[in-house]
Amino acid sequence: TYVIAEPCVDVKDRACVDECPVDCIYEGARCLYIHPDECVDCGACEPVCPVEAIYYEDDVPDQWKAYTPANAEFFDDLGSPGGAQKLGVIDGDHPLVAALPPAGE
Ligand code: F3S
Ligand code: F3S
Numbered sequence: 001t002y003v004i005a006e007p008c009v010d011v012k013d014r015a016c017v018d019e020c021p022v023d024c025i026y027e028g029a030r031c032l033y034i035h036p037d038e039c040v041d042c043g044a045c046e047p048v049c050p051v052e053a054i055y056y057e058d059d060v061p062d063q064w065k066a067y068t069p070a071n072a073e074f075f076d077d078l079g080s081p082g083g084a085q086k087l088g089v090i091d092g093d094h095p096l097v098a099a100l101p102p103a104g105e
Contacts, residue, residue, distance in 0.1 A: 001036040001057050002046060003071050005064035008032055008053035010103035016045035016054060017084070026074070026084040028093040030100075033074040038082065070094040 009031045016032065017025050024038035025045065046054045055061070057068055074094045081087055092098070
């Protein structure tokens with residue numbers, strides 16, 4: 001799967017969403033998350049992110065390794081919705097993201 005890491009937090013450019021053929025990039029309050037079971041590893045999202053937040057799971061930089069399980073755990077309560085668009089913005093974030101200070105501080 002691909003993973004969205006910390007550079008997305010409070011940026012949420014959403015260019016990646018438009019590229020994904022299976023609509024598996026879900027929007028939380030401060031960050032977006034890729035559903036690990038729904039992502040088909042097409043890789044279309046990775047180059048379009050202006051802040052380079054997206055990585056193939058094997059290539060996530062060391063300081064953001066926790067984002068691989070965080071992307072997966074974001075769906076613990078949601079299951080596999082089978083499409084992000086119908087959910088819209090999900091109210092909340094993984095605790096890892098929620099604990100970050102607001103951007104710019
Ligand atoms: Fe975030 Fe980059 Fe997508 S900032 S919303 S991962 S294009
Ligand atoms: Fe979609 Fe990116 Fe996976 S475009 S299918 S989330 S590699």
